[in-house]
Amino acid sequence: MVHYKNRYLNYVRRKPLALLAPITLLFVIYLFFFSSSGLTSSKQKYQYNKKSKGWFYKNRDSIILKNLPKNHISHYDLNKLSASKDALNKREEVLILTPMSKFLPEYWDNLNKLTYDHSLISLGFIFSRTTEGDDALKELENAMKKSKRDKKLNFKKITLLRQDSNSLQSQLEKDRHAFKVQKERRSMMALARNSLVFSTISPSTSWILWLDADIVETPPTLIQDLTAHNKPVLSANVYQRYIDSETKQPAIRPYDFNNWVESEQGLKIAASLPDDEIVVEGYAEMATYRPLMAHFYDANGDKNAQMALDGVGGGAVMVNADVHRDGAMFPSFPFYHLIETEGFAKMAKRLGYEVFGLPNYLVYHHNE
Numbered sequence: 001m002v003h004y005k006n007r008y009l010n011y012v013r014r015k016p017l018a019l020l021a022p023i024t025l026l027f028v029i030y031l032f033f034f035s036s037s038g039l040t041s042s043k044q045k046y047q048y049n050k051k052s053k054g055w056f057y058k059n060r061d062s063i064i065l066k067n068l069p070k071n072h073i074s075h076y077d078l079n080k081l082s083a084s085k086d087a088l089n090k091r092e093e094v095l096i097l098t099p100m101s102k103f104l105p106e107y108w109d110n111l112n113k114l115t116y117d118h119s120l121i122s123l124g125f126i127f128s129r130t131t132e133g134d135d136a137l138k139e140l141e142n143a144m145k146k147s148k149r150d151k152k153l154n155f156k157k158i159t160l161l162r163q164d165s166n167s168l169q170s171q172l173e174k175d176r177h178a179f180k181v182q183k184e185r186r187s188m189m190a191l192a193r194n195s196l197v198f199s200t201i202s203p204s205t206s207w208i209l210w211l212d213a214d215i216v217e218t219p220p221t222l223i224q225d226l227t228a229h230n231k232p233v234l235s236a237n238v239y240q241r242y243i244d245s246e247t248k249q250p251a252i253r254p255y256d257f258n259n260w261v262e263s264e265q266g267l268k269i270a271a272s273l274p275d276d277e278i279v280v281e282g283y284a285e286m287a288t289y290r291p292l293m294a295h296f297y298d299a300n301g302d303k304n305a306q307m308a309l310d311g312v313g314g315g316a317v318m319v320n321a322d323v324h325r326d327g328a329m330f331p332s333f334p335f336y337h338l339i340e341t342e343g344f345a346k347m348a349k350r351l352g353y354e355v356f357g358l359p360n361y362l363v364y365h366h367n368e
Helices: 007-014 017-034 105-112 131-149 179-200 222-227 264-272 321-325 340-350
Strands: 093-100 121-127 157-162 205-211 215-217 233-243 250-254 316-320 355-365
Touching: 093 131, 093 179, 105 131, 105 215, 121 131, 121 179, 131 157, 157 179, 179 340, 205 222, 205 321, 222 233, 222 316, 222 355, 316 321, 340 355
Parallel strands: 093 121, 093 205, 121 157, 233 355
Antiparallel strands: 205 316, 215 355, 233 250, 233 316
């Protein structure tokens, strides 16, 4: 038998488990307290709560093999996916998408008042990479937590994304609607919209409702009303409530001028522009004389009256999900001298889809 001069070595040699036990204990303590995240001295602007906090917590972020389909391959037959005028009765799923740079409680309240089955609705948001975007993200999360506490959060799925491309710094109404920033601003918006739709659309999505974060009032039956027309692309008419300065009484006025029918003057202007320039609607600097759906509102007219369009805004637009699946997106570049939502309408029509609007069906934009 070999004997070491050091009595501790002889003890370990005779009883190796006596050393193994404390080492194992130290290893377990390390995993329990330090494995979930490293120590850092710098505080991030925004940090998501992690679901998994260590070795012994249930790690819901990781892939659990038992929850995967057999052979880890999923098969979807989109030929069986319906998008019909009877969407609710046929249990068709709707994806509501909203780019958001600021949070309005009225928007969230209105969203929760929609009478379409919330278990069939998924929500997707993308936030601008600005201080205002950070604030909007936190405010929306707080609103969601409150709805959850009140047991009123019943949507199928909610996805929150951060924009990885640049955003217009000032989100004031007068700044973001200034004529000189339209090409840059709408190019940024197009990138955000594309990221949002192609990150959130699922094989079960039948309809996609683009709903601006500034839309604070719609009919509760908005989804049923728009899908009932069963059109590939259908836009509501965006108006705004205000107090008339002369009568001091509540009134309404048109807001979104991006729902239009092409005109000869618009085509002439487009033909005269360099390839990398766009036609911008609703500005005196570029008078196209296009018929604007905003001006066709008839308070006594049929709210289901349809109007064929060549351009759409993004206020409240219902899109058959197959239009996006077929490749229609929001060009961040001049596409036939159009960009973003108007470019999307042009692209959808080039793919053979029809675009319509409802001049007498109003939704309301926030009045800053």
